[in-house]
Amino acid sequence: MNLFQQLRLGFRSLLLHKLRSALAVLGILIGVTAVIWLVAMGEGVSYQAQQQIKDLGATSIIVRSIKPAEESSRDSGARMGISYGLLREDFERIITNVPTISRAVPMREISREVRHREHFVDGQVIACTPDYFGMTRLRIARGRALSEVDIQTYANVVVLAHEAAMKLFPIEDPLGRAVQIGQEFYVIVGIAVQRSAAAAIGGSLDARQYDRDVYIPLSTFRSRIGDRVATIRAGAFQLETVELTQITAVVDDMKEVDATADIIRSLLQRYHKVVDYAVVVPKELLEQAETMRAMFNVLLLLIAGISLLVGGIGIMNIMLATVTERTREIGIRRALGATKGEIVQQFLWETVVLSGTGGLLGVIFGFLCGPTVNGVRRAVGLFLPEVWAALPPNIRNLEPRLAPWSIVAAFGISVGVGIVFGIYPARRAANMDPIEALRHE
Amino acid sequence: MNSDRAITRGSNAVGVPPVGAPSADVVAAIRGVSKVYSLGGHQVKALDNVSIDFRQGDFVAIMGSSGSGKSTLLNVLGCLDRPTAGQYYLAGQDVAVMDDETLSRVRGRYLGFIFQSYNLIQQLSVVENIEVPLSYQRPPMPGGRERCLKLAELVGLSGRLGHRPTELSGGQQQRVAIARALVNNPHVILADEPTGNLDTATSHDIMNLLDALNQAGRTIVMVTHENDIAERARRIVRLRDGRIESVADVRPALLSTR
Numbered sequence: 289m290n291l292f293q294q295l296r297l298g299f300r301s302l303l304l305h306k307l308r309s310a311l312a313v314l315g316i317l318i319g320v321t322a323v324i325w326l327v328a329m330g331e332g333v334s335y336q337a338q339q340q341i342k343d344l345g346a347t348s349i350i351v352r353s354i355k356p357a358e359e360s361s362r363d364s365g366a367r368m369g370i371s372y373g374l375l376r377e378d379f380e381r382i383i384t385n386v387p388t389i390s391r392a393v394p395m396r397e398i399s400r401e402v403r404h405r406e407h408f409v410d411g412q413v414i415a416c417t418p419d420y421f422g423m424t425r426l427r428i429a430r431g432r433a434l435s436e437v438d439i440q441t442y443a444n445v446v447v448l449a450h451e452a453a454m455k456l457f458p459i460e461d462p463l464g465r466a467v468q469i470g471q472e473f474y475v476i477v478g479i480a481v482q483r484s485a486a487a488a489i490g491g492s493l494d495a496r497q498y499d500r501d502v503y504i505p506l507s508t509f510r511s512r513i514g515d516r517v518a519t520i521r522a523g524a525f526q527l528e529t530v531e532l533t534q535i536t537a538v539v540d541d542m543k544e545v546d547a548t549a550d551i552i553r554s555l556l557q558r559y560h561k562v563v564d565y566a567v568v569v570p571k572e573l574l575e576q577a578e579t580m581r582a583m584f585n586v587l588l589l590l591i592a593g594i595s596l597l598v599g600g601i602g603i604m605n606i607m608l609a610t611v612t613e614r615t616r617e618i619g620i621r622r623a624l625g626a627t628k629g630e631i632v633q634q635f636l637w638e639t640v641v642l643s644g645t646g647g648l649l650g651v652i653f654g655f656l657c658g659p660t661v662n663g664v665r666r667a668v669g670l671f672l673p674e675v676w677a678a679l680p681p682n683i684r685n686l687e688p689r690l691a692p693w694s695i696v697a698a699f700g701i702s703v704g705v706g707i708v709f710g711i712y713p714a715r716r717a718a719n720m721d722p723i724e725a726l727r728h729e
Numbered sequence: 730m731n732s733d734r735a736i737t738r739g740s741n742a743v744g745v746p747p748v749g750a751p752s753a754d755v756v757a758a759i760r761g762v763s764k765v766y767s768l769g770g771h772q773v774k775a776l777d778n779v780s781i782d783f784r785q786g787d788f789v790a791i792m793g794s795s796g797s798g799k800s801t802l803l804n805v806l807g808c809l810d811r812p813t814a815g816q817y818y819l820a821g822q823d824v825a826v827m828d829d830e831t832l833s834r835v836r837g838r839y840l841g842f843i844f845q846s847y848n849l850i851q852q853l854s855v856v857e858n859i860e861v862p863l864s865y866q867r868p869p870m871p872g873g874r875e876r877c878l879k880l881a882e883l884v885g886l887s888g889r890l891g892h893r894p895t896e897l898s899g900g901q902q903q904r905v906a907i908a909r910a911l912v913n914n915p916h917v918i919l920a921d922e923p924t925g926n927l928d929t930a931t932s933h934d935i936m937n938l939l940d941a942l943n944q945a946g947r948t949i950v951m952v953t954h955e956n957d958i959a960e961r962a963r964r965i966v967r968l969r970d971g972r973i974e975s976v977a978d979v980r981p982a983l984l985s986t987r
Binding site: 621630 | 809810829830833834837838842844850852862864865866909913921982
């Protein structure tokens with residue numbers, strides 16, 4: 289018998305018990321689909337994380353101010369508010385003392401309401417230097433970016449992110465007009481291109497909406513808004529003095545990243561009694577993410593292995609029943625000239641048809657992963673908006689990524705499971721005494 | 730007819746078993762075959778030094794009460810069971826010493842089986858059932874499908890090729906089984922109570938079919954316990970306690986009539 293005939297025979301024999309065969313196929317189908325889906329989700333999450341980290345730049349080192357615990361802050365006079373974080377001196381020290389750094393950008397960031405007449409946006413005010421635009425690959429759609437001249441002249445100019453511009457100026461052209469931030473007015477000189485919500489732009493690892501940012505010169509921020517900022521948190525009025533929110537340093541060669549990060553750490557350690565800063569190295573995060581991904585994949589394969597094992601046991605169970613039931617057929621075939629090997633083959637093909645069908649259907653269902661996730665996302669967004677809003681952006685933005693290897697592996701393993709779990713029933717069939725088998729009722 | 734029957738008793742029936750391979754027109758021969766089973770420490774002799782020759786065109790009915798060893802003899806002849814002692818020559822080879830795989834090939838190549846309960850494979854159609862022995866031919870037999878169709882026509886089932894065994898009557902199922910037993914062009918057809926499950930009229934039809942096959946030169950060995958069925962054979966071999974009790978010629982052998 290050729291391959292096609294073997295498969296056809298297997299298929300027809302399985303059709304003798306449609307429900308039973310369908311259940312066995314279902315076991316494998318679920319296993320294979322689960323593998324593909326889980327791997328796709330895992331790949332989606334890790335891809336997202338890697339993109340975020342890559343956006344930070346593999347050659348960059350990010351130092352951020354962190355608010356220390358209340359009692360340990362630098363001068364905790366309640367009247368004066370607290371003062372913590374990176375200092376302009378730190379920035380100077382870093383760029384003068386660390387030779388491997390090719391560029392460094394200081395940045396200050398606060399939440400402020402930005403107004404134009406009756407329109408307003410609750411956005412982040414990012415005070416930075418012109419280098420910021422290059423470093424974060426923030427492109428300007430119209431007008432211009434901030435310039436050195438703006439910094440030197442303490443100019444009251446602003447660049448708006450896409451959505452901020454749209455909200456503040458639904459009809460008019462914003463270029464050349466003014467927006468109000470706090471008490472001051474700033475002239476709009478440029479509008480940035482639209483960016484989707486993602487993490488890591490500007491150096492934060494939290495995913496947030498970057499499309500409502502407004503960018504002003506760092507020098508202007510210092511003179512107009514100042515280091516001391518009042519915030520109202522949990523009903524309490526609080527003064528915070530922070531000179532810089534973040535310093536982003538970039539080295540030329542990825543090999544220098546670790547050493548440079550160590551120098552920066554020790555430099556900051558010397559001048560900061562309390563640790564009110566954090567050094568983030570995207571390259572390290574990237575490596576960590578790779579390790580996490582590998583561990584995650586191992587875990588998934590374990591789960592996959594277990595589910596396929598269960599499916600395989602189901603198949604073995606069914607094949608044992610089949611063999612017992614078809615004892616007579618086995619006897620007939622043996623009498624008509626089938627060798628033991630040919631009987632083994634016949635029943636093995638049957639299990640392969642069973643598990644292969646499950647595997648194939650599982651792959652088809654696997655491809656439905658993306659549409660299904662989108663459907664669920666849309667449904668949740670539509671019917672349970674509060675739940676949707678409460679979900680972290682990482683989950684809201686999750687795009688499953690089908691991994692080709694998972695499809696090949698899942699299908700291959702399912703067929704392999706069929707063979708492994710089919711051998712015992714098939715051998716049992718072949719080793720029957722033909723005389724006994726013919727007598728079997 | 731009965732009065733014409735020449736009856737010889739006991740070992741005289743076969744005479745002194747010749748040693749070595751049988752002559753050319755003997756398609757199957759067993760020589761001094763014994764089969765001993767051990768049941769709970771007891772040695773049971775199912776066959777005790779049995780020797781028979783089956784010539785080309787022979788039609789032998791094997792009779793005997795239950796426990797006489799006729800099933801064991803048929804199993805040995807069918808290469809489903811190996812004798813404890815003695816030789817079995819089939820197509821000039823001693824099959825008593827062959828391993829399981831070779832025996833399977835020998836069954837597929839030289840033997841055709843007809844069973845009491847037809848033993849068709851339920852999930853296969855008529856034509857596919859006839860085809861089953863062909864799938865075990867090494868090397869494959871050419872012109873398989875045409876042969877099956879011809880045989881289906883021969884047994885009068887051309888109109889039911891696509892039917893499943895469950896859609897056929899007992900007589901029709903046995904016809905399918907006979908076609909299946911012929912498809913590999915066997916040296917010997919072994920029939921185990923071929924009419925045991927059939928009514929008298931249908932039995933008659935089936936026996937006519939076997940008779941016609943025998944007339945065409947087929948060698949048939951049939952186990953039966955019905956006298957009128959056995960009468961349709963050329964020779965009747967009676968077994969008792971694992972020994973040949975008698976061999977009776979009912980009709981002259983095919984070769985001598987031509």
